[in-house]
Amino acid sequence: xxxxxxxxxxxxxxxxxxxxxxxxxxxxxxxxxxxxxxxxxxxxxxxxxxxxxxxxxxxxxxxxxxxxxxxxxxxxxxxxxxxxxxxxxxxxxxxxxxxxxxxxxxxxxxxxxxxxxxxxxxxxxxxxxxxxxxxxxxxxxxxxxxxxxxxxxxxxxxxxxxxxxxxxxxxxxxxxxxxxxxxxxxxxxxxxxxxxxxxxxxxxxxxxxxxxxxxxxxxxxxxxxxxxxxxxxxxxxxxxxxxxxxxxxxxxxxxxxxxxxxxxxxxxxxxxxxxxxxxxxxxxxxxxxxxxxxxxxxxxxxxxxxxxxxxxxxxxxxxxx
Amino acid sequence: xxxxxxxxxxxxxxxxxxxxxxxxxxxxxxxxxxxxxxxxxxxxxxxxxxxxxxxxxxxxxxxxxxxxxxxx
Numbered sequence: 001x002x003x004x005x006x007x008x009x010x011x012x013x014x015x016x017x018x019x020x021x022x023x024x025x026x027x028x029x030x031x032x033x034x035x036x037x038x039x040x041x042x043x044x045x046x047x048x049x050x051x052x053x054x055x056x057x058x059x060x061x062x063x064x065x066x067x068x069x070x071x072x073x074x075x076x077x078x079x080x081x082x083x084x085x086x087x088x089x090x091x092x093x094x095x096x097x098x099x100x101x102x103x104x105x106x107x108x109x110x111x112x113x114x115x116x117x118x119x120x121x122x123x124x125x126x127x128x129x130x131x132x133x134x135x136x137x138x139x140x141x142x143x144x145x146x147x148x149x150x151x152x153x154x155x156x157x158x159x160x161x162x163x164x165x166x167x168x169x170x171x172x173x174x175x176x177x178x179x180x181x182x183x184x185x186x187x188x189x190x191x192x193x194x195x196x197x198x199x200x201x202x203x204x205x206x207x208x209x210x211x212x213x214x215x216x217x218x219x220x221x222x223x224x225x226x227x228x229x230x231x232x233x234x235x236x237x238x239x240x241x242x243x244x245x246x247x248x249x250x251x252x253x254x255x256x257x258x259x260x261x262x263x264x265x266x267x268x269x270x271x272x273x274x275x276x277x278x279x280x281x282x283x284x285x286x287x288x289x290x291x292x293x294x295x296x297x298x299x300x301x302x303x304x305x306x307x308x309x310x311x312x313x314x315x316x317x318x319x320x321x
Numbered sequence: 322x323x324x325x326x327x328x329x330x331x332x333x334x335x336x337x338x339x340x341x342x343x344x345x346x347x348x349x350x351x352x353x354x355x356x357x358x359x360x361x362x363x364x365x366x367x368x369x370x371x372x373x374x375x376x377x378x379x380x381x382x383x384x385x386x387x388x389x390x391x392x393x
Contacts, residue, residue, distance in 0.1 A: 049363070049366070052350050052352070052363040053350060061350070061352065063352065063361075063363070066361075066366075066367075067352060067354045067357075067359075067361045067369065068354055068355075068356070069356060163349040174358060181356045182356075184357075185354065185356050185357030185359070188357075189357065189359065189368075191359060191369070191371050192357075199367075201367075202367040202368060202369070203367075205367045206365075206367065213366065213367065213372070214366055215366050217366075234330075248357070250358055252355050253355065254355065254356075255352075278349070278350070280347055280381065281364060282364055282380075282384040282387055283384075283387045285366070310359060
């Protein structure tokens with residue numbers, strides 16, 4: 001059983017191994033592909049959002065991973081595959097979680113150091129994820145041309161509108177929600193929570209800012225540590241509420257991919273495909289139709305539904321405290 | 322469809338579970354999170370709104386901001 005650790009408590013050696021594995025994914029190109037394994041993950045996230053712009057297939061017009069119940073299971077499966085890719089590089093590595101909400105500001109500050117996830121507050125110019133070669137990463141970290149929100153270098157220009165991370169009280173309040181149907185909106189966007197929630201998941205993206213503010217947000221490796229915390233909070237909620245139907249408890253009508261037994265794109269045997277950005281899209285963004293060409297076609301038998309991923313233990317991992 | 326003018330943009334919107342927004346005659350992609358009873362749009366990642374009107378105004382605000390900044 002793999003244990004996902006609190007990033008604040010990783011040793012220097014664990015940080016080096018983790019960051020080196022991430023950099024390796026960025027510079028590893030599967031046979032016949034001109035797109036790295038890491039960038040394929042970025043493209044998948046752009047494309048699942050891009051189902052919104054599709055006009056054909058059962059998921060047309062539906063964001064397959066946000067704003068509906070599938071937000072949690074889709075990202076759980078996505079992270080599981082990312083972690084599997086990391087462990088193929090280094091079997092000692094597991095995906096650490098960024099303990100925002102519970103951890104102190106000092107713990108978060110410690111993450112944004114050169115020998116960890118790298119600095120924030122502007123374009124990243126040092127550490128493992130700078131565009132230019134550094135002592136930490138001689139290969140550099142360049143955002144794929146078809147997956148850019150801004151330029152080629154990673155940006156962390158935190159938005160002034162989100163001054164602080166979600167409070168511990170807000171996370172605890174979310175965990176007290178008695179039903180999945182109220183818990184998930186609270187965790188995803190702060191819906192139904194007292195002031196101090198700062199948008200929860202949605203707010204952490206602009207708090208980091210820059211590339212994290214777009215749907216190409218996995219360009220920033222902090223994305224995966226942020227979502228590990230989201231996944232962990234869901235796992236904690238599941239343990240706190242045994243016996244409660246932990247998905248789709250109100251049988252609400254949801255978009256394709258969000259029903260408990262719907263196959264979630266891209267693990268849907270090709271039922272749906274992302275659409276192109278509308279011609280009048282108001283700002284630069286990675287185009288899902290272009291990004292779709294960057295990812296391999298999933299095998300027809302590679303099918304995953306929300307019901308398949310409800311238990312982390314069954315997926316081979318737990319969270320350490 | 323309700324019609325308002327917001328910051329010199331002609332905004333049409335339908336406040337329903339099948340939301341619609343059109344700005345200066347051009348529709349934009351919006352959706353409804355039924356569990357949260359909130360609305361979101363493809364061009365406003367990681368944000369959601371209590372009403373379609375609020376969402377429409379936020380879209381206008383963001384478009385104006387990008388026009389002013391000439392963001393690249």
